Amino acid sequence: MTDTLSTRLPQTGRRSNQSDSLFETLTVGIMTGRIQPGDKLNELVLAEEFGVSRAPIREAFRRLQEKGLVTHVAHQGVRVISPTLQDFLSLLDVREALEGMASRLAATEMGPDELDGLADVVEQHGRDLQRNPDGPYVQNDFDNDFHVRIARGCRNPVLTDLLCDQFYPRLKLCRARHGLVKGRGLAAWNEHRRILAALMERDGDVAELLMRRHVRSARAALLSSAPGPDGRAAV
Amino acid sequence: MTDTLSTRLPQTGRRSNQSDSLFETLTVGIMTGRIQPGDKLNELVLAEEFGVSRAPIREAFRRLQEKGLVTHVAHQGVRVISPTLQDFLSLLDVREALEGMASRLAATEMGPDELDGLADVVEQHGRDLQRNPDGPYVQNDFDNDFHVRIARGCRNPVLTDLLCDQFYPRLKLCRARHGLVKGRGLAAWNEHRRILAALMERDGDVAELLMRRHVRSARAALLSSAPGPDGRAAV
DNA sequence: ACTTTCATTATTGTCGACAAATCTCAGAGT
DNA sequence: ACTCTGAGATTTGTCGACAATAATGAAAGT
Numbered sequence: 180m181t182d183t184l185s186t187r188l189p190q191t192g193r194r195s196n197q198s199d200s201l202f203e204t205l206t207v208g209i210m211t212g213r214i215q216p217g218d219k220l221n222e223l224v225l226a227e228e229f230g231v232s233r234a235p236i237r238e239a240f241r242r243l244q245e246k247g248l249v250t251h252v253a254h255q256g257v258r259v260i261s262p263t264l265q266d267f268l269s270l271l272d273v274r275e276a277l278e279g280m281a282s283r284l285a286a287t288e289m290g291p292d293e294l295d296g297l298a299d300v301v302e303q304h305g306r307d308l309q310r311n312p313d314g315p316y317v318q319n320d321f322d323n324d325f326h327v328r329i330a331r332g333c334r335n336p337v338l339t340d341l342l343c344d345q346f347y348p349r350l351k352l353c354r355a356r357h358g359l360v361k362g363r364g365l366a367a368w369n370e371h372r373r374i375l376a377a378l379m380e381r382d383g384d385v386a387e388l389l390m391r392r393h394v395r396s397a398r399a400a401l402l403s404s405a406p407g408p409d410g411r412a413a414v
Numbered sequence: 415m416t417d418t419l420s421t422r423l424p425q426t427g428r429r430s431n432q433s434d435s436l437f438e439t440l441t442v443g444i445m446t447g448r449i450q451p452g453d454k455l456n457e458l459v460l461a462e463e464f465g466v467s468r469a470p471i472r473e474a475f476r477r478l479q480e481k482g483l484v485t486h487v488a489h490q491g492v493r494v495i496s497p498t499l500q501d502f503l504s505l506l507d508v509r510e511a512l513e514g515m516a517s518r519l520a521a522t523e524m525g526p527d528e529l530d531g532l533a534d535v536v537e538q539h540g541r542d543l544q545r546n547p548d549g550p551y552v553q554n555d556f557d558n559d560f561h562v563r564i565a566r567g568c569r570n571p572v573l574t575d576l577l578c579d580q581f582y583p584r585l586k587l588c589r590a591r592h593g594l595v596k597g598r599g600l601a602a603w604n605e606h607r608r609i610l611a612a613l614m615e616r617d618g619d620v621a622e623l624l625m626r627r628h629v630r631s632a633r634a635a636l637l638s639s640a641p642g643p644d645g646r647a648a649v
Numbered sequence: 650a651c652t653t654t655c656a657t658t659a660t661t662g663t664c665g666a667c668a669a670a671t672c673t674c675a676g677a678g679t
Numbered sequence: 680a681c682t683c684t685g686a687g688a689t690t691t692g693t694c695g696a697c698a699a700t701a702a703t704g705a706a707a708g709t
Contacts, residue, residue, distance in 0.1 A: 195669095195670080198692080198693095223659090231693080237469075242477070253431050253700085254430065254661055266571070269572040272572070276515035280508065280511035335508070337507070431662060432662080456690075458691095470662080470663070472691090489671055490690090491691070
C-alpha cells in the first residue's frame with residue numbers, strides 16, 4: 180500500500196452508508212494496485228485514515244472476504260490475497276468457461292449499437308498497437324474493455340455480475356502479483372477481431388469456440404513464461 | 415422463516431468468532447428452506463435469538479450479501495433473495511458453463527477412488543429411483559451429490575469454491591422459490607450414468623459435452639413447466 | 650550465542666448506546 | 680369511503696469502550 184487511501188474516498192452524500200463507500204474504495208484500491216497483494220489491512224489505521232469508526236470498516240472487510248479479494252483469519256486480521264501462479268491458472272480455466280458462455284449468448288443478444296461499440300474498441304486497440312507493437316493487452320479503461328463489453332452484452336445478469344464484479348477484480352489481482360505476459364498484444368488483437376466477426380455473424384458456436392481458444396492461448400502464454408520448470412509458482 | 419433458528423447454532427468454542435458461525439448458520443438456514451425467499455432478516459430479532467449483539471449479525475449479513483443470497487438496501491434492511499424464473503434460467507446458463515468445465519477437468523484429475531465413490535452415488539440414486547420412479551432428483555446429502563463430487567474432483571480450487579460455496583446455495587434458493595421439476599429423475603439418472611462413463615474413460619471432451627447437455631435438459635424441463643406462455647416469470 | 654519464558658503491547662471480537670432514517674397508523678381533510 | 684399528513688414507534692447506521700486473543704520483545708536459562 181504505497182499511498183494514502185483517503186484520497187479517493189468519495190465522501191459522497193449520494194450513498195448514505197459508509198460501509199458501501201469503503202467497500203468500493205477498497206475494491207478499487209486493490210484493483211488499481213494501490214493496495215498490493217499480501218498487504219495487511221489494519222482496522223484502526225484504516226478507520227483513522229477514513230475518519231470513521233471500525234464498524235463500517237469491518238463490514239467492508241467481510242464483503243471483500245466473500246468477494247475473494249482478502250483473507251480473514253480470526254484474531255489475525257485481514258490481508259490482501261496473494262495468489263499463486265497455480266491460482267492464476269485455475270482462475271483462467273474458469274474464465275475460459277465463463278467467457279465462452281458469455282460470447283455464445285452475446286452472439287444472439289447483443290444489439291447492433293453494442294456491436295458497433297465493440298468494433299470501436301477493437302479498432303482503438305489496433306491503433307494503440309501501431310504505436311507500441313510489443314506491448315501487452317492492457318485494460319486501461321474498464322468500460323472500454325473488449326471482454327467487459329461482451330460480459331455486459333450477454334444479457335445474463337448472473338453471468339455479467341460474476342464476470343465484472345467477481346472475476347475481473349480477482350484477475351487484476353493476479354496480474355498485479357504475477358505481471359502481464361509481454362508480446363501477446365498483436366496475437367490477442369487478431370483473436371479479438373475474429374471473435375468480433377463471429378459475434379456480428381450471430382454465430383454463437385464459433386464465438387464460444389474462439390473465445391475459449393483465446394483464453395486458453397493467454398493461459399498457455401502465462402504458463403510458458405512461468406519461472407518454475409514444472410509450472411509451479413515460485414512462491 | 416417457519417422455525418426458530420437458534421436450534422442449529424453450534425455455540426462451538428472451536429470457532430472463535432460468532433460472525434463466522436452466524437454466517438454458516440444463516441447460509442444453511444437459507445439452503446434448507448427454513449428461511450424462505452423474500453423473508454426479512456431483522457437484526458434485533460436475530461441478535462436476541464442467537465444471544466449476541468448486532469455487530470456480528472451485521473457482519474454475517476454483509477457476507478451473505480456478497481454471496482448473493484440476500485439483498486441489502488440502506489435503512490431498509492436485509493431480505494432473502496427471491497429469484498425470478500428469469501434469474502433461475504440465467505443461473506442455469508452459467509451452471510452449464512461451469513459444470514461443463516468441471517467435468518472436463520475431472521475426467522483427467524479425479525482419482526480411481528473418487529470415481530468409485532461417484533459410481534456408488536449413481537448406484538444409490540438408481541436404487542432410490544426403483545422405489546420412487548417419478549420423483550425428481552433431490553439433493554438430500556450435499557456430500558453425496560453427483561454434481562458436488564465432480565465439482566470437488568476437478569482439482570481446480572477456484573472452480574470448486576465457486577460451485578460449492580456460491581452456486582449451489584443460490585441454486586437451492588431458486589428451487590425453494592420455483593419448485594423442482596417433476597418426473598425428470600430417470601432421465602437425469604441416465605445422463606449421470608453416461609457422464610460417469612465418460613469420466614472413467616478419461617474423456618474430457620465427452621464429459622463436458624454430456625454434462626452441458628445434462629444441464630441444458632434440466633433447463634429446458636424447467637422452461638417447459640413454467641407458468642408463463644412466453645417463458646417469463648410470473649413474478 | 651541461542652532458545653525459552655513471560656510480561657507488555659497491539660489488534661481483533663464483541664457489546665451497549667445514541668443518532669438518523671424509515672415505517673406505521675391514527676386522525677384530519679376532501 | 681378514500682387520500683394525505685405527521686407524530687410516534689421501529690429499525691438501521693455509526694460510534695466509543697471493554698474483553699479476549701495474538702504479536703512483540705526483553706530477560707533468564709542453557
